[in-house]
Amino acid sequence: MVKAHICTNNLNLWFGDNHVLYDVSMCVFENRITAMIGPSGCGKSSLLRCFNRMNDLIPSARIQGSILLDEEDIYHPKARVTDIRTRVGMVFQKPNPFPKSIFNNVAFGLKIQGKHSKSEIMDRVEKSLKDAWLWDEVKDRLHSSAMSLSGGQQQRLCIARALANGPRVLLLDEPTSALDPQSTAKIEELCLDLKSKVSILIVTHNIAQAGRISDYTAFMYLGELVEFGESSQVFTVPKDSRTEDYLTGVFG
Amino acid sequence: MQIMEKSFKTLSYIAALFSIAAVFGIILSIFLEGLPLFKVVSIQEFIWGNAWYPTHGEAPQFGIRNLLIGSVYATLGALVIAVPLGLGSAIFISEIATPRLREIAKPAVELLAAIPSVVYGLFGMAILAPFIRELFDLSTGLNLLSTSIILGLMVVPIIASMSEDALSTVPKHMREASLALGATQWETITGVVLPAARSGIVGSVLQGFGRAIGETMVVLMVAGGSAQIPGSIFESLRPLTSTIAAEMGETVMGDLHYRSLFAIAIVLFLITFVTNLVAELVFLKRRLK
Numbered sequence: 001m002v003k004a005h006i007c008t009n010n011l012n013l014w015f016g017d018n019h020v021l022y023d024v025s026m027c028v029f030e031n032r033i034t035a036m037i038g039p040s041g042c043g044k045s046s047l048l049r050c051f052n053r054m055n056d057l058i059p060s061a062r063i064q065g066s067i068l069l070d071e072e073d074i075y076h077p078k079a080r081v082t083d084i085r086t087r088v089g090m091v092f093q094k095p096n097p098f099p100k101s102i103f104n105n106v107a108f109g110l111k112i113q114g115k116h117s118k119s120e121i122m123d124r125v126e127k128s129l130k131d132a133w134l135w136d137e138v139k140d141r142l143h144s145s146a147m148s149l150s151g152g153q154q155q156r157l158c159i160a161r162a163l164a165n166g167p168r169v170l171l172l173d174e175p176t177s178a179l180d181p182q183s184t185a186k187i188e189e190l191c192l193d194l195k196s197k198v199s200i201l202i203v204t205h206n207i208a209q210a211g212r213i214s215d216y217t218a219f220m221y222l223g224e225l226v227e228f229g230e231s232s233q234v235f236t237v238p239k240d241s242r243t244e245d246y247l248t249g250v251f252g
Numbered sequence: 253m254q255i256m257e258k259s260f261k262t263l264s265y266i267a268a269l270f271s272i273a274a275v276f277g278i279i280l281s282i283f284l285e286g287l288p289l290f291k292v293v294s295i296q297e298f299i300w301g302n303a304w305y306p307t308h309g310e311a312p313q314f315g316i317r318n319l320l321i322g323s324v325y326a327t328l329g330a331l332v333i334a335v336p337l338g339l340g341s342a343i344f345i346s347e348i349a350t351p352r353l354r355e356i357a358k359p360a361v362e363l364l365a366a367i368p369s370v371v372y373g374l375f376g377m378a379i380l381a382p383f384i385r386e387l388f389d390l391s392t393g394l395n396l397l398s399t400s401i402i403l404g405l406m407v408v409p410i411i412a413s414m415s416e417d418a419l420s421t422v423p424k425h426m427r428e429a430s431l432a433l434g435a436t437q438w439e440t441i442t443g444v445v446l447p448a449a450r451s452g453i454v455g456s457v458l459q460g461f462g463r464a465i466g467e468t469m470v471v472l473m474v475a476g477g478s479a480q481i482p483g484s485i486f487e488s489l490r491p492l493t494s495t496i497a498a499e500m501g502e503t504v505m506g507d508l509h510y511r512s513l514f515a516i517a518i519v520l521f522l523i524t525f526v527t528n529l530v531a532e533l534v535f536l537k538r539r540l541k
Contacts, residue, residue: 082436085434086433096423096429097429098429111443112443165433
């Protein structure tokens, strides 16, 4: 029996007068990969950004409903947003390492928490880089600039950076759309490896990618969660005709 | 049409050529007028001599050390005021203000740059200096403190505007990456945005330095004018620039005093030239990155 890790409950989102998400209820399960697919503008990235409260940065954003992370409402007035973001990590579409050294990129989150000793930070940086399959490529040049890495390496660095905080959930926002096929394959394999450590929610434009790596698939259309279920079922016998149309390329 | 095109090209070419020729002409003339001083006065005596008595009948002395140090003090004093104010304004405008407030605050700070320096001088002389004199019970308010404050205010818009540009060019996804790692807005500004904009900020401070050390009218009006090394911020001073402005009218063309003022101009030119060069290199490094 899989355990729900982070769940939305009748989630509605507005940007100003624009109603972006309609009554979304879904879950990310523990140690599983959940993929969110759907055409551009369907609200999947906006939904992803609800899970670590990145939409807070948009002044006109208004949210209704709840999101429970390990039974705890992350939109509760007493919830600390910085704390939530260390528990729910995020990797962006375009690799966005800081213009700092490789080491300092990964250590950034730990350093701002300010409660780790130097040797502890060293250990966790090494472990995160190993977990992100980057250690062997960078162990001899931890103090050179992260900008000297290739695109795929940069994206794995961003994954390592997020892992260093020890998150429970990892949000991936189209993490391979800016990468070449080889780097993409590597990140996909990495995701499969990582799911034993974190629960993963990945937004992707690439239907085949969702099919390759996900255990669960959510199909979004015009701000609505049309279908959510085990990938094997969503991909083979979708309940909704819109899901079938999207998967077979009728639109999208 | 062809002729129009051609003549525009030629005209702009001539304009550019003329500007460059003018600049080089000025540089050449200050060197031609100033360098002959060193046939009489050694460079060391000039730069490090502690007495500036250019009109002393029998034995005039041309040591600019006190003036040079006066310039450096006034400039550093200005930066002590202008860097926190300018950088703070830049951070506020770029990172904290709402878009609407930004639309008002940015031009308002830049308006400081539109005030003529003589107006700053007037304000310093007539309002700030008497205030400082009263406040600290001094014999005169025309001193290093007043000079630093007024020069600092003049430099604020340079640092604020250029640093703000540097901060604004830090991509939004950098801030998002930091916030998504659990950093607060302040941690994001100090830990990610400021380091990423470092070269632009350093460049703005260097530009501010160049502006302050070359400023003449304010120091002429507010610095007090005694050719000594100020022992405290409450003593008056005389920077290089105001010496040239104040004394040029008394000289006889071609005499040593006249030459020595041009030699001061050479020193000033070299200081600002090197500052600008370093600022350019800093920016160049950023562009290449």
